Amino acid sequence: MIYFNNVALEGIAPVKVEDVRPSPIPLNVTARQRPILWGADFVRVTGGSRTVAITFGVLEQNTDARQAYLDAISRWAGDGIGRLEIPGHEGLYLECLCTQRPEPSTRQWWESKLRLVFTTYENPFFTSKVEKTAACGSPFYADGTAPPLMTIQNTFSAAGAASWSDGTDTVAFTSIGAGAFVLDLNRQTAALDGVSVMQNYDYLTSRFLIPRAGQQTITGTGTIHYVERWI
Numbered sequence: 001m002i003y004f005n006n007v008a009l010e011g012i013a014p015v016k017v018e019d020v021r022p023s024p025i026p027l028n029v030t031a032r033q034r035p036i037l038w039g040a041d042f043v044r045v046t047g048g049s050r051t052v053a054i055t056f057g058v059l060e061q062n063t064d065a066r067q068a069y070l071d072a073i074s075r076w077a078g079d080g081i082g083r084l085e086i087p088g089h090e091g092l093y094l095e096c097l098c099t100q101r102p103e104p105s106t107r108q109w110w111e112s113k114l115r116l117v118f119t120t121y122e123n124p125f126f127t128s129k130v131e132k133t134a135a136c137g138s139p140f141y142a143d144g145t146a147p148p149l150m151t152i153q154n155t156f157s158a159a160g161a162a163s164w165s166d167g168t169d170t171v172a173f174t175s176i177g178a179g180a181f182v183l184d185l186n187r188q189t190a191a192l193d194g195v196s197v198m199q200n201y202d203y204l205t206s207r208f209l210i211p212r213a214g215q216q217t218i219t220g221t222g223t224i225h226y227v228e229r230w231i
Contacts, residue, residue, distance in 0.1 A: 002054065003085040004076060004096075004118075009054075012076045013069035018055040018112045020086050022094075025050045025124050025231060047231075050124045052084060052096060057112035058104075066109055074101050077116055084118050092126040092230065094118070123149075125229035132228070136164065136220045142213045144228040150211040152183040154222025156192075164220030166209045172202040181222070185211045 002009040002020065009015060026048040031040040058073075060066040077098035084096040100117035125146040134140035142148045152164055156178050163172035164183065171183070179193040188208045190197050209218065211226070218224055 001085075002087070003083075004078070005082040007076060009056075009073070009076060012072050013058060014060065015069075015073070016057045016059060016112065018057060020052065020054050020088075022052045022086065023050045047124060049120050050094075051099075051120075052086060052094065052118045054086075054116040054118075055112070056114050056116075057110070058114065059110060061109050063106060063109070066104070070102055070104055070114075073116070077101065077118075081121070089126055091129055093129060094120055094126060095123045096120055123229075125231060128228045130227070132226055134224045134226070136218055136222050136224060139215060139217045140224065140226075141215050142211075142226050142228055144213045145231045146213070146229040147186070147211040148213060148229055149227040150185045151225045152185070152218070152220065152222050153225055154181050155179070156181055162221060163206075164209065164218055164222075166216060166218050169207040169209050170205070171208050172206045173197065173200045174202055175200045183222075185209050 002017065010017075027045050028048050029045045030043040032043060033040045058066055058069050060069060079098070081095055081097045083093040085093050096118035098116060099119040100115060102114040102116065104114060105111055127149070128144075132140075132142075136152065142150075156162075156176055159175055159177045161172070161174055162176050163170055165171075173190065176197060177192055181190070181192050181197075183190045185208065190201065213228070
């Protein structure tokens with residue numbers, strides 16, 4: 001079954017899925033061409049956006065009924081980013097936007113190459129549907145082949161300084177007020193009751209913790225919330 005925002009494609013119309021083809025994440029290499037010597041100097045490599053192509057048929061001979069099914073499929077795909085679940089990746093989803101809708105023939109009702117294409121943007125990884133937690137100061141293991149989504153959350157009863165460390169880097173705040181605090185390690189932001197407190201970030205001595213997979217311990221106050229991801 002193929003789901004988008006928890007709604008099955010097969011429940012929208014009598015589709016016959018021919019194939020589901022997720023692309024790998026393309027690698028974008030930055031390099032500087034050498035002016036005299038042969039070759040180039042490698043700088044970095046980053047990943048781009050992946051796509052998922054779904055090919056299918058709607059075997060309905062009645063032209064009006066067939067078009068009604070195709071309209072329902074287009075409404076199912078929507079016009080915003082949502083969670084796409086495909087076979088072979090149980091318990092995982094992709095954050096996608098539908099970037100190509102079917103181009104049906106009005107004559108060949110038997111065609112089986114209708115296409116829906118979904119494209120990832122901010123999060124190109126297969127993401128777990130389950131959020132896990134660990135107490136700060138306790139060792140935990142983040143599974144996956146990509147950096148997890150990770151936040152540190154705590155409710156402070158009084159204002160004061162606070163810091164967190166992974167043993168290599170330390171992120172510190174000179175003052176955090178009372179309230180619900182969320183430190184987003186992926187976006188490198190911090191908020192108290194939904195309002196940014198980055199003005200209290202200690203820029204001189206701090207460096208944001210980098211989310212990573214594997215065994216680790218983060219010391220400080222609060223609870224670590226993490227969602228595992230795979231390439």
